[in-house]
Amino acid sequence: MDTAVVVQPWKLAALAEVIGATLEGDGNIEIHGAAPLDRAGAHDIAFLSDPKYRVHLETTQAAAVILSPKESAAWAATKARLLTPNPYAAYAKAANCLYPEPRPATGVHPSAAVATSARIAPDVSVGAHATVGEHAVIGAGSIIGAGCVIGEHVTIGSHTRIHPRVVIYPHCVIGDRCVLHSGCVIGADGFGFANENGNWIKIPQIGRVVLHNDVEIGANTTIDRGALGDTIIEENVKIDNLVQIGHNCVVGAHAAIAGCAGISGSVNIGKHCRIGGAAMIGGHLSIADGAVVAAATPLFTSIEEAGMYSGVYPILPHRQWQKNAVQLRGLDAL
Amino acid sequence: MDTAVVVQPWKLAALAEVIGATLEGDGNIEIHGAAPLDRAGAHDIAFLSDPKYRVHLETTQAAAVILSPKESAAWAATKARLLTPNPYAAYAKAANCLYPEPRPATGVHPSAAVATSARIAPDVSVGAHATVGEHAVIGAGSIIGAGCVIGEHVTIGSHTRIHPRVVIYPHCVIGDRCVLHSGCVIGADGFGFANENGNWIKIPQIGRVVLHNDVEIGANTTIDRGALGDTIIEENVKIDNLVQIGHNCVVGAHAAIAGCAGISGSVNIGKHCRIGGAAMIGGHLSIADGAVVAAATPLFTSIEEAGMYSGVYPILPHRQWQKNAVQLRGLDAL
């Protein structure tokens, strides 16, 4: 398949080994790309994960297919295949082999402003116009994109990729193998003010943001530093674009938060939770491990046990909605 | 009217010609600005589009008024006027004449980091601290604002204005006469992960974002690159601030998407659709040409035909809302 990214060809046998799948067929086939079953070309590898795409198996032009042993047994064709119980995960691994993300040149761009007390491992890349503050530490193999601002005393682990124009406020901590997309802001002040006779007085926000290993943060997402104590994003958490995480939240390992979600302050999101896009979680709540909050759902009570929770107004043609809304406003009187 | 922008005076006759309106009255009047009917001064042009402002016709100080032939016929005054069936569009054209957006100086700012293989038309402006990657192409008359990061192999058409601090990831394509506001991020990775035993594995996002001609993108809006294949924004689409567009969406020509809307992955939005502010569109849906989704509406089923669709909880004083919410939670049992 034509893609924006340069492909790295792999022999099918080598791919099978790396992704942990069982090879059936010719291991010498050279794979030049990955593609959906119905769009794959003669040198692509495809995969079957969702049974609704099974129909494309008969006609696919793919060189090889990743699929489950059961799907394979039911498929008459003799095409090369890689068998695995989790074809989607296997496809992810194969695609990472075929499309390795290009790395910018190692070294500090001459236009970058790096403080003399910053400690930067020799195989790091710091892009044009980036700023690295005093006493910052950047681990081996990490990439700081163009225009990033890394505050004083920030610590960044190894093999982390920070895309252009990210800001990390002073003292925050970023783990190993994290990915931070452009425009995200890590460690701005939480929204903390005391009211005195109608006037707001700012409360200093003196905690940090701590991202554990293998965290990915989407474009223009914001994660506030703790007021007292830290905001913590545990390992392998994936956060999409334009998400707001308030001060002193703890997001449990392997949770996923989709785009436009808003998490108020001091929320405790359990491990393996999934928060849908544009969901809104009220302050000081706890969400049990493994719970799923549906997209666009506002949540104002804690969730005590795993399961899926929803609170979304059903859509209707506008006229019908108007009639229902009138009834709904008087529901209690009714 | 006093404005932040320097005005370019026009003779009324010339303005009439450029905006395609019929002149009645003295074409030699010099127009020095545009303003609402009730705030216009003696050298301003005003317009009447919404009949509820008709009351201001009698007292307006404007030098001339843009209005429909019907409104004009019903207006006793003998003031200069420009007649057109669409006064609001005519006003837009007149205002573009009177307030031409200033252009920065042509040329590449000495602090910009432009790759040697980038191809930049001679009449382009590249601002301070901008970065332009290898093999990028920037068309005639386009403006790259201060601090922008234009990735490798990005193609930008002609007469496009990219405001300061925009990021365009590698390989994306931007059309002619587009406007991209500050902080928007074009082409960050889509939110694609495969789950293996509770652990998230990243799926490389190897498609692009393609913006056709005359697209406008608001401040801090994010548009993700395709996973496989492209995310496509067709011509004349207008997208407001803080909107998220997921990977592999197609937004049809002339659609408009208001602020804070979230569009999940693989959504197909038809031509001329209007998506209200803070609407949330679920993944893999299709929205028919010309459909309107009301503001704050969550949409989780496809829309098959044009028309307006709503799904918004009606607001009430908090105590009444609480009583109704109790009934609503038990609605099915009721």
Place this chain on the structure above:
Amino acid sequence: MDTAVVVQPWKLAALAEVIGATLEGDGNIEIHGAAPLDRAGAHDIAFLSDPKYRVHLETTQAAAVILSPKESAAWAATKARLLTPNPYAAYAKAANCLYPEPRPATGVHPSAAVATSARIAPDVSVGAHATVGEHAVIGAGSIIGAGCVIGEHVTIGSHTRIHPRVVIYPHCVIGDRCVLHSGCVIGADGFGFANENGNWIKIPQIGRVVLHNDVEIGANTTIDRGALGDTIIEENVKIDNLVQIGHNCVVGAHAAIAGCAGISGSVNIGKHCRIGGAAMIGGHLSIADGAVVAAATPLFTSIEEAGMYSGVYPILPHRQWQKNAVQLRGLDAL
């Protein structure tokens, strides 16, 4: 308490004087930090504001406690205390003494691009890779962070702190003692287009954004310039992250707007209003002084008097929600 920020020790008596509290106990105690009652160490000051934390009074290790005279009278311990009717506001003031925000070095970083006609007070700090446009004015003691883009003719008051990578479009006005967090965009074009035969024509946005004194703007928040006339944020307004404010809004003094809220164009928000997180306010509405809009509430009618207003769908386990939603869709027929 260990924090990310360097503490400035204070004698308790001096602190009492500055925050306007009555000292009881040894004024010579040196305070080295602030912390919650249950986490305070032997040199920390703690506070009691919410009665539910009263239980921690008995066991706190704090050197001194800020609390109300009434709570103090009911507390048997003889620990040093600072008495005030508003302990939370007093704590805010004490924390500002103990944790003064560090200032970068005064002066213009050599990599900054400052126009020759810009007027910059001598005690200002302009960070690396910042851009300051022609005729911009920056008042005494203000800080312009790394990578900021300050447009032409922008005026910034004194003692304002602009964090890295903020964009302020030309002609906007920022007051004294404001705080603008990273990634916010002040003055991008409002979302104004006229439709002519299905085609969108841009309406020039020729107003400004004006922030009065003591305003705080969160990370990646966007505030659009007026179409004609200005968008105005009055004094002491506090706006959280990822908020969108449309063109020509007026936000009254001392209002607070929480994260992810969307305010459409020409909205008039009264003084002392509170807008909850992810609330969505429709265009051209007025909200009375002192009104509170609950989080996640969509508002499409004006609010005439103070009080709290809600419109949030109650959450349920997904199966129950599905059943209720069916009934709700047919509510009017029912």
